[in-house]
Structures are given as structure tokens and as C-alpha cells.
Amino acid sequence: MSATLMRTAPVLRAAARASGAVKPMAMASTSFVRGKATLPDLSYDYGALEPHISGKIMELHHKKHHQTYVTGLNSALETIGEAESKGDFTKAASVAPLLNFHGGGHLNHSLFWENLAPASRDGGGEPSGSLKKAIGEDFGSFDTLRKQMNTALAGIQGSGWAWLVKDKQSGTLGVVTRANQDPVTGNFVPLLGIDAWEHAYYLQYENRKAEYFEAIWNVVNWKTVASRFDKS
């Protein structure tokens, strides 16, 4: 395996584990299972997050934008597989940026959908239990966390994401941003991601992205965030 593939493969395995969105296909050999990314289903209707996020945005975001990352990821993996089979590691390495972009896009969105829930169900409010305690210790208060996330989101130039993360070594929480579709990797476990790409809000909020960053807290699924926190 090339150095590039050695670096990217763990990201994809993490994506598969985190999202459950990569399904095993035919067994290529007794020691290697080739996987193909698929678009995960949502656990709520497209219109269920209204009025905070419109059904039209959710439908386009999921069906079109996320699907593009899934298709791009599978295409990149196929190209890498073919290059590897020919021993053409230069070709394989040249696909690394596409693998990062589409693989990251698939992972980020798979986590994002699970981060959301209708306000009438599990969406909104504040976290409880061990996550609430950790937020209090590391941010001072839930409101401070919200403000830090929104400041981080507002500071993203171009496209990207803000994430509430847990540092695996120290166990502490923090807020980080990632440009484009760069995934959260390394020591950080992504707990809550907010998509700051224009495709996530423009149809409804146009250039008033600060309104979108305020509104999305009404549909954050804290049960999912708490579950990721407790398991990490």
C-alpha cells in the first residue's frame, strides 16, 4: 500500500464505523473486503426540521449534495483500486485530494444528519448528564459553547464546518473548524458538526448566515452528541 493510501484508509474505515454508511460488498479475498459507500437514509422527513431548516434545503442537501460525495468517493476508490492493481502508485497518490474531499464530504454529512432531529422530537434544548457536566467544566456554560461555535462558524472563510470535538488523550471538549470537506481526524472525536457551506442555508437564509447558525440549535439532537461523547 502506498503512503497515501496508508494515511487515507483509516479515515475511510472511521467513516464507515461512524456513519454505518459504507456497506460491505462481495468478498474479494479471505483477507480483504471491498466496501462501497452508499447514501444513508434520514431518520426524519425532509420537512421535519422546519421552520428552522426548510424541507427543500434538506432534500437538495441530502439527495443531491451528499449523493455527489458518495459518487465521488466511490469513483476515487475505484480509480485507486485500479491503479493499485497495476502497481501505479503515482496514479493512486494523485487521487488523494479527491478521496479526501469526497470521503470527507460523505463522512461529515453522515454525521451531520444524525446530529439533527425535529424540534418536536429530540431536537433542540440543552444536553444533559455527563455531556452537560463536561460542557460546564470545559466551556463554563452551555451558552458559552453555543457562542464559541457560532463565532467559529462566522469566522469560516469560504466553505467548511465547525465541530464540537473531544480530545481522546485529555478527554476535554473543544471547538475546531475544518475547511471544505476536511474530516475531523487524529486525536479529535467529532461529536457535533455544523455545516457552514452555502448549500446548507442559502435557499432559505440567503446571505443571512448568522440567522442559520442561530436557528440550527433548535434542531440539534443532543442524544446523538451525548452518545458519541459517552462512547469516545
Ligand SMILES: [Fe+2]
Ligand atoms: Fe453540506
